[in-house]
Each structure stands twice: as structure tokens, then as C-alpha cells.
Amino acid sequence: MPKKILLIILGCLCILYIRNTVITNRRKIAAFIENTTPSKYSSNNQEISTVSYPHRKFVPLSNHSDAFSEIAKISVKPPGIFNIDDTENLRTLGLACQPESYGYSKQQGDHVFPYHGYPKCSDLNNQTESRVYLSTEDGKIYMKCPEKFRGRLVTGPINDKKIVLRGEVEDLWEPIKYEEPLLLDEKTEFALGSCDENPNNWYKEAHMTPRFNETAYNMAKSKTKGKPKIIFMLTLDSLSRRHFFRKLPKTVDFLNSLNHENSEYWAFDFKLHNILKPNSVGNQVPIFGGIEKFVEFFEGNQNIDYLGDTALWNILREKGYISLFGLENCDNYFPRSLGRMPNFDYTVNPFFCAIYKYTDYKFDKDAVLKQRCLGPYMTHYYLLNYTDNLVRMNQGVNQWLYLHLNGGHEATGLHAETMDEDITDFLKKFLSKYSKDNEIILFLHADHGMRYGNWFKDLPAYQENKLPSLFFIARREFIDSYDKAFQILTLNTERLTSKMDLRKTLLYIADVHEDTKHGINLLKEVVPKERTCNDAGINPWDCSCTEMKIIKNPDAELKGLIERMADLLQFTINSEAYASAKHKKGNICQKIEVNEIEKVYNFQISNVEEFFKLEVSVKNHHSVKFQSSILVSSENSDRLDYDPIKYNVETDSFRGAPIKLRILTISRLDKYAGPCELKAIQAGLRGDTCICSETYTNYD
Incomplete structure (x- = not known):
């Protein structure tokens, strides 16, 4: 080969190599350049601020905790009695993530959520x-x-x-x-x-009642080794840690009764468990499939198992686990995120779709105070009873159980009371009946805290939304089988934890070792005191340690920015409802117009990035209220890529600087569930952004 041609080929290869290296590492290269020579509008240039109010310069903690010395100080003894105000003890520990508030005080909570007293359905x-x-x-x-x-x-x-x-x-x-x-x-x-x-x-x-799946059982039987494990995720929708103590006192008493020297089981109360996202799917689906795989919805064929090989049920099947996925609802969120055909061995969901149609019991946030009795039992009883029968017929194999109970998913914050006695009785019987022949590991937790009702406008309620309950229950002998696990669990109950920790811990228990992004193994790794929400994969607007302020008297420039954000919200709602490309304009949904910006909350992420939460009312519909979360940044933040399937990035200017705005979420604060919501969903639209046109009768 002539030397000239050889040099040309080598030159081309070098160019391709350099090009691919730059493309592959462009974010790292950009970050390096930004750190060494920051641009004018940058979090690395603290001299320039483009946010609404002056921003305090962040000084990172330098005193890293010594996990080994902390472990050595803890002796193995029962975890102790849980109380609602145990969170106050966290203030003296020097945590990097330290919420200003953990929610309503006991006195406030008793006033806002008084005891209601529901009779037995029988x-x-x-x-x-x-x-x-x-x-x-x-x-x-x-x-x-x-x-x-x-x-x-x-x-x-x-x-x-x-x-x-x-x-x-x-x-x-x-x-x-x-x-x-x-x-x-x-x-x-x-x-x-x-x-x-x-x-x-x-x-x-x-x-x-479940119908025995012999194929799944035989496959699990061939792979189950040793004493079968039951990994049970019992999820209580919309129950913050503090609301758990308020409305489930019998369950709390039962958990506390486990924590004595001679008890077979011990319970651990995680006091600083932060949400990952604001809603159910945003918190639970990343546990199922990893944070990288999570989407709120996807286009194309819906009759698939969207999470595929990353799904817990598929990973655990290879370890001899049968799977149950039970939802006490017929919502529009899990099916959109998971697909219609997740590869569960057993599932409960269509039953509650029938309940929606043929009974007057709903599971929406506006199902105010109405007790959900179906015959002699609460609706959640049927799911608990189904689970008991399923576990009984699948003895001898590993089982992964996921239940999602909706007793706390309503606007008053009172209906959660109806779960207390049933959950207590169920857990007592479950542990008594199945612990001899199975290793039971129970995650009793919530997806998020309360999100509904007028009290959600209070800042303590915002905090409770971000701090769901999490209890870990397992046999003392099981915990002792892992080196220093008791001490590690004890330390981690007083550290910042989140949803990806549950995935990593659960997989570890099933003998699956995964490098879970943003996850910490709660049985094996001590959560550092220095852990921040960013470390845990939590966005600043979902972080309990972020201090949010209400804006009451904005200056002229800030007022103008807020009004432009409200205009953007109005335009976005109308674009996806009134003027949706799926239907003739106005055929299904009315055009909305913002009447008043009622409340604005703000917090600053850095000197060039901030977050707003707007609450607006709508003209000619006095009861309709929307809430929107909006990110404003004057640098090219990765946070602008949040949920890229949703809303566009818009350009603007503020205080003389170019900025970018992006709506992150839109939701309704009023009671909107009903015929209009259903018609909108059937028409392929969001039920919460559509106010049905008066002339709308057919969505075809």
C-alpha cells in the first residue's frame, strides 16, 4: 500500500477516534471547561446571580463521618419504641440534609386531621x-x-x-x-x-381469590434454594411518616410490640425517608426497574412489559420467586408507565376497575370521607385476603409481593383510619402463620406523603408530602446473618434514605448484586451523614431539606416573570387539552384562562437556578385550580432535561440575563375525578387538564 494512502487512512482513523471520544465524553469535557473557566452565568461563578433573591454561597461539609467508629458504638439490642417526634433527635447529628420541618406538629396534626371514627363495614x-x-x-x-x-x-x-x-x-x-x-x-x-x-x-x-399458576410455581420450585423467602412490599398510598403515626396507632403499637429482647421480629423506623418524585409511579416504578428506565408514559405498543430485563419480577424469577402485583385502584398511571402486560405471575387491578363502574366507591383524591365498604369488608380487605390465599397456595417457593393500598388516598386525610385495624390484624396473622416455613422480610412503606386537600397549601404539608413512612421488619436471626447489619440498619434509620435504596437492598436480600444508581444497601452500607438529595437522585424541588419560601410582595421584574410563567402554564394546558392535535379544537375540552395567581412558592437551587410553584384559579370556573412546578435557569442545567418527553424549554430574560424556563409538572388541586375525567381519558387526553366542553357528547 502506498505510504500516502496509509497516512490518509491513519489520519481518518485518528479523526474518527477523536470525534467519538469527544461525543462520548462531551458532558465531562464541558463540565471540566466550565469548572476551570466558568461562563458568566454559571453556578461556578458565584459573583453573578440571576435568581429572584440573593443566594447564600454553598460551603461543602468537610468532616466526613467515620462509619466504622459509629458502628462500634452501637450494641445489639431491640430498636426501641417509636414516637412521632423522634425526628427531633436528628437535629443534633450534623446531617447535611436537615429539614427545617418534618411536617405538622402533633398539636397541628390533631387539629387538621381530627379523629373521625369509622364503623365496621359489617x-x-x-x-x-x-x-x-x-x-x-x-x-x-x-x-x-x-x-x-x-x-x-x-x-x-x-x-x-x-x-x-x-x-x-x-x-x-x-x-x-x-x-x-x-x-x-x-x-x-x-x-x-x-x-x-x-x-x-x-x-x-x-x-x-387467586387461581393457582402451576407453571410459575414449578419454575420457582426448581430454583428456590434453602428456606423460602417472602419479600413483601406493603405500600400505603399518601401516608407520610407523621400521618402513619396519627392514623394508624394500632399498627404503630404492633410494630413497637415487636421491639423487645425476646421477640422473633424486630422493626426499624426510617425517620428521614425522602420521596424520589412527587407521585406514585415516580416513586415506585424506579424501585421496580431502576431510575434510568423510568418514564411516566411511553408511545407505541402498550401491550408490553416496558421495564423488561430490569424489572424486579423478571430478575427475581431467575432466583425462584413468584410475583404478585396488587393495586387497590384502577388508576391511569401504573399502566402507562409499565405497559399493560408486565410479566407478573399474579396481578390484582381489574377487580377495582369493576368496582369503579358498579359501586359508588372511588379511590381518587376527591372521595371525601366516604367509607369504602363492599359488603361486610373494606375494599382493601379483598386485596389482603387475596394475598393471604396466594401465599398459602405457593408454600415452598420464594415470593415477591407488592401491594398498593389506597385507603389514605383522599382529600381529607381522615380515611386512612379505616386501614389501621385491618393492617394490624393482617400483619399479626401473616407473621404468625408463615414465619415457621418462610423467611419474611417486610418493607412497610408509603410512596409519598399526603398531597391533597386545602391543607396541602401549608408549608408543613409540603414537607409531609416529601417524607413518606418506611419501616423495615425482619427476624432478628435473619438480620444477624449479615455482618454488622443491625448496627448499620440502626444508623441508617437516622440518615437520608430514598427509593433507590429499597431496590438495592431488596435485590441484595435476593442474592442479586446490582450497582443501583443512587442506591445504598441499607443492610450493608452506612448512609453517610454528608449525603444530600442530589446524591440520592432527588431533585431539589422534591427534597425535604430544601427551604421553600412563599412570595408575597414581588418587585416589578419578579412580578412580570411570574405573570409570564402563568401565561406559559395557560398556553401549555390549552395546547394539550383544548387544542390537542388528537381532536378538533374545543370539541372535547374548553379553553381555559387564568383568573388569578393565588400563591407562588420559590426556592433557589444555586446563584443561577431556581424553582417556582404556582397555584392559579381559572376564569368562569371558580372551583378549578391548577398547580405547576417551573424551573428557571440561566445556565444549561441538566435539570432542564428532566422528563424530556413532557414540556419544551422556553427562552426569556430576567434581571438583564437570558434565562430558560421549563414546566416540570401540572396538576389539579380541586376535585376533578368523574365523568369528564373518564371521557378525556377515553379520548386519549389527560383527565386533570381537561374541562369538558358543554357540547361534548362523543369523542369519536
């Missing part, structure tokens, strides 16, 4: 057992109505989807008039019935 409905029953022994469905009319019912699941949107199944059911026992096919898991002759009255009878 007393309320004068009924001790359900009048519909699925018999797997003889393969029949029975109804026993007390009057001449013999009853009507619907059964399900209605299709092969694992989890569904309500609008996808709303019209698929056709009630069956009961005359004699019906044949129970091999797929039917529930029946919902009525003994009322009027077909328009609500259904009040129900029964649900």
Missing part, C-alpha cells in the same frame, strides 16, 4: 359475609341473595391484560342474571354482584 351494612362466592373446589360461582330476586353479577378479569386503564374496560362488562350456580372458568378470579332487583343500583357483594 355493622354498617348489617352483614357478616359476602353473598357471592367463587368455589375453586367444585368450579362454581354461588350467590345467596336474601330476597326473591336471586341476583346479578359481573366477573373478571375481562381480558388478558395484566393492568388496565379504566377507559379500556369500562364498557366491556355485561352483567349476568343469576339463576343457578355458574361455571367458574380457569381464568376468573373475582365476581362482583348485586342482590338489588333494580339494575341501576350499586353492587355491594364481592369475592376474589
